[in-house]
Amino acid sequence: MYRRLFLILFLSVLSRASFAQHYDAWERLTLRLPVNSKWLTEAEFQSRQQNKLDHISPLGAPLMYSYRQWIYYRASAHVQLALSPFAYYRAYTTILQQADYYKAPGSEYRFSAAAEMQQPLSKSLWLNERAAMEYRLFEGADDIIRLRTRLGLRKDAGQHWAYKAYYELMLNTWGISRAHLYDQSRFSFSVSYRTHHRFELEPGYMYLNRLSKTAKLTINEHAFFINLFYSFR
Numbered sequence: 001m002y003r004r005l006f007l008i009l010f011l012s013v014l015s016r017a018s019f020a021q022h023y024d025a026w027e028r029l030t031l032r033l034p035v036n037s038k039w040l041t042e043a044e045f046q047s048r049q050q051n052k053l054d055h056i057s058p059l060g061a062p063l064m065y066s067y068r069q070w071i072y073y074r075a076s077a078h079v080q081l082a083l084s085p086f087a088y089y090r091a092y093t094t095i096l097q098q099a100d101y102y103k104a105p106g107s108e109y110r111f112s113a114a115a116e117m118q119q120p121l122s123k124s125l126w127l128n129e130r131a132a133m134e135y136r137l138f139e140g141a142d143d144i145i146r147l148r149t150r151l152g153l154r155k156d157a158g159q160h161w162a163y164k165a166y167y168e169l170m171l172n173t174w175g176i177s178r179a180h181l182y183d184q185s186r187f188s189f190s191v192s193y194r195t196h197h198r199f200e201l202e203p204g205y206m207y208l209n210r211l212s213k214t215a216k217l218t219i220n221e222h223a224f225f226i227n228l229f230y231s232f233r
Contacts (some may be wrong), residue, residue, distance in 0.1 A: 015226060020096055021218055023051040025058035026206075026225035034233045042070040047224075049097060058224060061101070065090045068110070082132075084112035094212075094219060109137040114148075124156040128166065145174035146183060162192040164204070184210035190225075201228035 044065055044114045052060035068087035074080050087110040093103040114132035121127055130150040137143050152166025170183040191203025208221035 004168075020189055020212075020219045022094060022096075022219055022221045024063060024221055024223040025049045025060040027224055028227045030227065030229045032229060032231040034231065038074050040074070041074040042072070044068040044070065050092075053095060053098065058222075061095055062092050062105075063094070064092065068112075072085040081114045082112075082116060084110070087112065096212075096214050096219075106141075107139045111135045118154075121153075126154040126156070128152040128154060130168075142175045143170055144176050147171050147173055152188075160193075160194050163190075164192060164202075165189045167188070180211060182211055184208055190227075198231050200227075200231075202227040202229070 025048070027047045030046045032040060033042070034040045042085045047065055048063040050061050050063040051058050054150050060065055066087065066089040068084055071083045071085070072080055073082075089108040089110065090105050091108060092105045093100045095101065096114040112132055112134045114130055117129045119127045119129075122149040128151070130152075132147070132148040132150075134146045134148065135143065136146060148170045150166050152164060155163040157163065166186075166188050168188075169188040170185070172180050172183050172189060186206055188204060188206040190202050192200060194200040203226045204224075206221075206223040206225060208219075208223060210219045210221060211217075
């Protein structure tokens with residue numbers, strides 16, 4: 001039932017909104033510290049850039065900088081619980097017109113909780129599901145609660161390589177008008193390479209469909225990202 005609701009909502013937004021194309025570059029560094037077989041903590045550093053007007057290079061101007069702390073608990077071989085007690089985001093305005101260059105960036109503090117599940121479909125193919133809730137505190141604006149649901153696949157190719165794809169939908173459920181119930185959706189594909197359980201490199205591409213602050217314009221974003229993971233144990 002919920003999947004049908006999400007699909008209807010997504011298609012209704014696409015049908016009534018105009019579009020703007022945008023290009024982003026994302027970099028993420030994640031430092032992992034396993035405590036034991038059940039507990040794991042991560043420190044996540046992220047940087048995003050965007051294209052300027054009349055240019056498609058995704059490295060033209062800053063878009064966002066962030067730090068987020070995660071704590072994970074592995075409940076079973078297929079279920080993992082996650083809590084982010086603190087995250088800080090410094091976000092710049094998406095550049096759609098000349099005046100956007102001069103707008104000051106905004107600050108956001110975020111608290112998150114999530115449940116992640118994985119189920120084997122074959123010896124090397126996994127189905128992944130993730131449900132999350134975020135409490136977002138903005139400076140100079142109302143707080144927002146956002147729900148996120150993600151469905152994905154992971155194909156393992158030997159000990160070092162993996163191919164990943166997922167779809168994620170985000171909905172604003174509190175603190176904002178009904179016109180902003182739909183926040184954004186994401187399609188992602190990436191290739192992961194891991195060496196000796198210490199380093200993991202994951203380049204990929206993400207397509208985003210995001211509703212603007214005015215709820216009159218839907219922004220299509222083409223994001224090229226690279227994630228780097230390092231585990232201390």
